[in-house]
Amino acid sequence: MSGSRRRPRRADPARSTAFRVLRAVTADGAYANLELARRRGDLGGQDAAFATELVAGTCRAMGGYDRVIESASGRALRTLQPAVVDVLRLGTHQLLGMRVPAHAAIATSVDLAALEVGERVTGLVNAVLRRVAERDWPGWLAELSSGEDELGRLALASHHPRWIVEAWSRVLPTAELEDALAADNVAPVPNLVVRPGLADRAELGGTPDRWSPFGAQRDGDPADVAAVVEGRAGVQDEGSQLVALALARAEAPGGPWLDVCAGPGGKSALLAGLAREAGTRLVASELQPHRAQLVAANLRAYGPPNQPVTIVADGTRPAWRAGTFARVLADVPCTGLGALRRRPESRWRRSPSDLPGLVGLQRRLLARAIEAAAPGGVIAYVTCSPHPEETAAVVADACGVTLLDAAAHLPEVPDAAAGNLVQLWPHRHGTDAMFLALLRRGGGPADR
Structure with missing residues (x-):
C-alpha cells in the first residue's frame, strides 16, 4: 500500500506509556511499579488502569509469552529487534491475558510499532500477532507444555521459571505449591504503616492489618494520606x-x-x-x-x-x-x-x-x-x-x-x-x- 493510501496511525496514550515502561524494564533494568508510577501521571483513570494491567500482566507472563512469540514467528527472540519484541509481548498479553478483542489488540499493536519503532516492522508485528490470536492461552499452554514433566507444566501455567518452582517445592507441602505460585500473580492492595509515637493507625483509613498493630491496607494513592505526606507514616x-x-x-x-x-x-x-x-x-x-x-x-x-x-x-x-x-x-x-x-x-x-x-x-x-x-x-x-x-x-x-x-x-x-x-x-x-x-x-x- 502506498504512503498516500495508508491508514493514519493512531497514538494510544495508555499503550504508548505501557511500551515505554516495558522498554525501561527490559532494556534498562527498571522496576515496573516504580517506572509506572513515574510515567502514568498524565493518564486518566481508565487509561492508567489499562496501562498498569498491560505492564504488570506482560511482565508476569513474559517467559510464557516469549515462547508463544517464538512459536508464532518461527524465529528465536534474539533475532528480533528488542523494541519489536516488547510490542509483541504487549500485544500477546492483550490477546491471551486481557479481554481485548483480537482485531483491536492487533490493530493497536501495529500502530504502536509504527509510531515507536517504524513502519518497516508493521508487517512482521501484524503477521505474528495474527498467528498468536489463532489460539487462546489454554490452547498455547497445551502446545507448549507437550513433553514437559509435572513441574515444567506447572512452571509454564503459573508464569514462573522452573528453578523457582523447584525451590518452592523444597520448602512447601506439595498440596500448597500451586496456591503459592498463584498468589505471586495477584497484585497486593497497598499497605500503609504508621511511625510509632507519631501517628495513629486510624489516620491511615482502609482496613487494619490482621496482625500488625501499625498497618492498614488502603486502595488509592498513599500521597492522599496526610500522615504519609508528613513522614509520620509510610508504605x-x-x-x-x-x-x-x-x-x-x-x-x-x-x-x-x-x-x-x-x-x-x-x-x-x-x-x-x-x-x-x-x-x-x-x-x-x-x-x-x-x-x-x-x-x-x-x-x-x-x-x-x-x-x-x-x-x-x-x-x-x-x-x-x-x-x-x-x-x-x-x-x-x-x-x-x-x-x-x-x-x-x-x-x-x-x-x-x-x-x-x-x-x-x-x-x-x-x-x-x-x-x-x-x-x-x-x-x-x-x-x-x-x-x-x-x-x-x-x-x-x-x-x-x-x-x-x-x-x-x-x-x-x-x-x-x-x-x-x-x-x-x-x-x-x-x-x-x-x-x-x-x-x-x-x-x-x-x-x-
Missing part, C-alpha cells in the same frame, strides 16, 4: 512490619539498636519508633549514598529525644565497635523472590547463577551483624525470599549464637513457623514471603 508490607516487631519483642539488654542494611528505610522507620518507646535510639546504616538519603527521608519526622541516626557505611566492614548494639537487624540483599507479586519482572530477571554471590554476601553480613551485637543481644536475620539457600542454610552456619524460637515472638500469626524460624507466604498470610531468624549472641540470657 510497608505487613510482613516487613512483623519481622521488625518480632525483633523488638525479643528480650535483650539495654542499649542502642542497629539496622545494618537499612535502605530504603521502611523497617528502619518502624524500628526507630519502637526504639524510642524503649528509651533508646536506632542507628540506620546503608552502603549506597542515594539509598541512605531514602532512609533519612523515612526517618525525617523523628526528632529528640533519641533521634535516629543515618550513616553511610559498609555492613561487611563495620563503622562501629563490636559488641555495641542490643538489637541488630540484618535485612540482607537477596533475590527478592518473596515479592514477586509486587515486582513480577524479577522472576525473569533473576537466575540460579545469582545465588552464590548473594549467599556469600549474606553470610558475611550476618557474621558482622553478630559481632555488632552486645553479649546477650539479639540479631534478626531477614530476607524477602523463601529460597532455602538464602534462608535456613545461611542461618545454619552462623557462629557464636543461639537460635531463638522466632515464631514464639509472633504468636498471633498462624502457620508461620518453620521449625524455630519464621517463613511468611502470600497464599497463607497475604504478605510478602518474608523470612526471619532470631539469634542471641553468646553471653546473655537464654530464650524464654
